[in-house]
Amino acid sequence: IPLLRRALAMSKRPLLLFASPWTAPAWMKSNGDVRGKGTLKGKAGDKYHKTWANYFIKFLDEYAKRNVTFWAVTAQNEPLAGLFTPPQAPTIAFTAAQQRDFIARDLGPALARSPHRTRLLMLDDQRIHLPHWAKVVLGNATAARYVAGLAVHWYLDAIVPPGCSLEATHKLFPDHFLLYTEACTGFF
Numbered sequence: 001i002p003l004l005r006r007a008l009a010m011s012k013r014p015l016l017l018f019a020s021p022w023t024a025p026a027w028m029k030s031n032g033d034v035r036g037k038g039t040l041k042g043k044a045g046d047k048y049h050k051t052w053a054n055y056f057i058k059f060l061d062e063y064a065k066r067n068v069t070f071w072a073v074t075a076q077n078e079p080l081a082g083l084f085t086p087p088q089a090p091t092i093a094f095t096a097a098q099q100r101d102f103i104a105r106d107l108g109p110a111l112a113r114s115p116h117r118t119r120l121l122m123l124d125d126q127r128i129h130l131p132h133w134a135k136v137v138l139g140n141a142t143a144a145r146y147v148a149g150l151a152v153h154w155y156l157d158a159i160v161p162p163g164c165s166l167e168a169t170h171k172l173f174p175d176h177f178l179l180y181t182e183a184c185t186g187f188f
Contacts, residue, residue, distance in 0.1 A: 001066050008068075016071035018181065019059065020124050020151070023090035024052050036087040039094070044101030053102070053110035060116045069116070074124035074151045074181065075099050075107055081125065096129070096136035100143045108146025119148035124181055126156045130165040131172055138173045149177035155184075 008015055023034045028048050031038030041048045056073055063070065075094070078085075082093025094102065099122060111120055122143075123133050130152070138144040150169065166178055 001063070001068060004068050017068070018072040018074065018121065018151075019070050020074040020077040020181065021056075021092075022077050023092050024048075024055070028052060029092065034090045036089070036091075037082060037085070037093060038091075039082070039098070040092060040102075044098070044105040049102055049106040050110075053106040056107060057110055057114045057116070060114065060118055064116065070118050072119040072121050072148065073111075074121040075103055076124060077182075078125045078153070079123075080129065096133045099123075099133075100137040100140050103137065103146055104140055104143040108143065112146065120146050121149050121151040121179065121181070122147045124151035125153055127152045127154070127162075127165040128156045128160045130160075131169040134169045134173055134176070138176060144173075144176075147176060149179055151179055151181040153182040154180055155182075 004017065023029070024040060026032055026034050028040055028051065029038040030041055040052055043049070060070060060073070076082075076092055076099065078091065079094035079099055081089075082091040085091050103120065103122065108120060111118060122137050123129060125133070130150070134150060138147060150173075152166070170178060
């Protein structure tokens, strides 16, 4: 928080912050550990999913008490990496259908009921998953109304041309923006 405050104070323009979770607490995960492969226990609409959605709101509440607000949150950082990550990495695995249902039944309504005007971003994973992921999530009218845009990572961009992923997705869902949210040099 002190670093965020310093950055906000130094910026000549307003900074738009977004947050992206890596994992839920161990007691909420199918593998009983914050690390490694695991999903949220149960299914969308149940106590685990509602509680996880409320964690987002508590996070936003606590930062707001310290005068730090977030422009957006993502539903999950690299949800498919949760199926492939090393056992030490903290993550939650979501399929597109699981993320759709979590957004439609839990996270979207929780954000909408909250006092925060924080936007919701979906995917937050490699663009290789587009446009499929967008079709599954944004093809659902309930989930789509809660989602402002798609968060995309660039690590596998050399594999999939932008026309097949970004352009195709934009043509299907022109009212939802596409935003690169994670990248680094030297990945390969």
